[in-house]
Amino acid sequence: MSILEKPIISDCGRFHIEADGSPLYTPRFDEVLAFHKVGKRWIAPVKLGAEAFHIDTDGLPIYGQRFYRCFGFYNDLAAVVGEDGWYHIDESGSALYSQRYEFSGNYQEKVCVVMDSDGLYFHLNVIGEPVYDSRWRYCGDFRDGVAVVQAGNGLSTHILPDGSLLHDIWFSDLDVFHKGYARAKTLQGWCHVDKQGNAIYSERYASVEPFYNGFARCETDDGALLIIDESGHVARQLREPTSDTFSELSAEMVGYWKTYTIYTSVKLGVFERLPASIEQLSLSCQCKSQRLKRLMRGLTELGLVYLKGNRYVVSNKGSYLCLSHEKTLVDASIEYGEDLLQRWKSLPELIQGKRQESDIFSVVATNPERVRSHHRMLASYALHDYSAALPLLPIEPGQRVLDAAGGTGTLATLLQDHFPDTRIFLGDLAPVIAQSSFPAKFVMDLFSEWPGVYDVIVLARVLHDWADTDAISILHNSKQALSPNGEIYLLEMLLSENESSGALCDLHLLSVTGGQERTLSELGVLACQAELQIKQVIELPSLVSLVILKGIENHA
């Protein structure tokens, strides 16, 4: 039987029908998938009992082999699952290659995605050979000669069919190109990028669709639906914002409700005593059971605990409020509920121009218990924010690396473990160093001459604690401690040049340390004052970016 039009699947999904609705053949299957054309004939995957195979338009198997699962023919090849794994077959049912995989995609543009037994993805050509040496955490199909790949750090970029990068810009999420532009998600939200990986407009959205004849539909964070053109101009508004701005503002004004609910429960030691019933908890925390019940309801609303039978249990999110968690936020909740909150109360005067007089680090340093708690807080943030960044740091074997003002050494330890062939040193104030177990540690003052000479000096969230004049002194002292061709690695949140994200963090620094978050150009100006220049900026999979500085005279 010769069929010109593609047969379709019957409503019951057990056979195919012709355009007029009549059955294409008499056999019946448990499941059929769509027909695909291979040469001049149509072929479809079917499943009958435990056996999967391909049929022609007479409903007859096209080969003798049987599989656990099989999929449609694309580029004349089909993915199948046999007893030893996933692979591809040709029209005769023969395996294209001897290798077996944990997953195989369909061939598109003569290339297909596979996943190996280590859970790593890459592309095969039509003779079943890898088309490049790289391995990815995930990769997608090629479309118009470009595919999306995701690296181990969670960031995605575009590659060409030979595996080379189309551009070296990495995003939180990414799509292939449609009509010249790809949807891309940055830390601030979704936008469209061109083939160089550059955003084609500055706005960021909650979601964007691909461009359709020059226009794309986007949703803003407040729920408005817009149509934008290829320069990012809003051509039409399809829907007003859906958010209730009165309620939103009101909720923002009472942000301290959450701060204080969490603070109170940590202060009373609630999380350390869970799971427990209200009766058990009120006894051990010495609280009135009716009042404690209200606090537990508040924690339930925040998703930090839940009731299982008559006992409250810590949720996954709430587990950060237990001291035993490696990234415990117990100390952070106390800091945010006490000293840091007090410091925020000076914000009106600080905005009017008053200087932040109290140096929080000296205050912390006077009390060993506060040093312990404050640095346990910093250690949790360091573990959270720096771990995934390590593979992206261009540190070379044999280099001497100083983590300056590195606290009790969380980043220094991560660095030493990740770069075992380097020598990592840790410097900080005496009371902090006294509580660190990092072996290569010494006392240093950011504002006096630094001991030693280093190929790399890491300043992780250090400059942001200081106003410009102090930050320049730190950079100056840092430069003096660099070997020839040495580099400074700033790990800092970068404020966008045009957007407001990060602005509340900046106010936090003004209130707490008298410092500030900065844009890249502001960091460049500071660097220049210390006879340094920006060599490279690497976006990391966290709130911080890596800004590499080198000496102005060092042109290498």
Ligand SMILES: C[S@@+](CC[C@H](N)C(=O)[O-])C[C@H]1O[C@@H](n2cnc3c(N)ncnc32)[C@H](O)[C@@H]1O
């Ligand atoms: C925001 S913390 C950053 C710690 C660590 N680099 C991190 O990213 O987790 C700032 C650090 O600077 C240290 N520090 C403050 N003033 C200092 C000074 N004058 N000399 C040396 N270290 C100082 C503090 O003790 C603290 O460890």
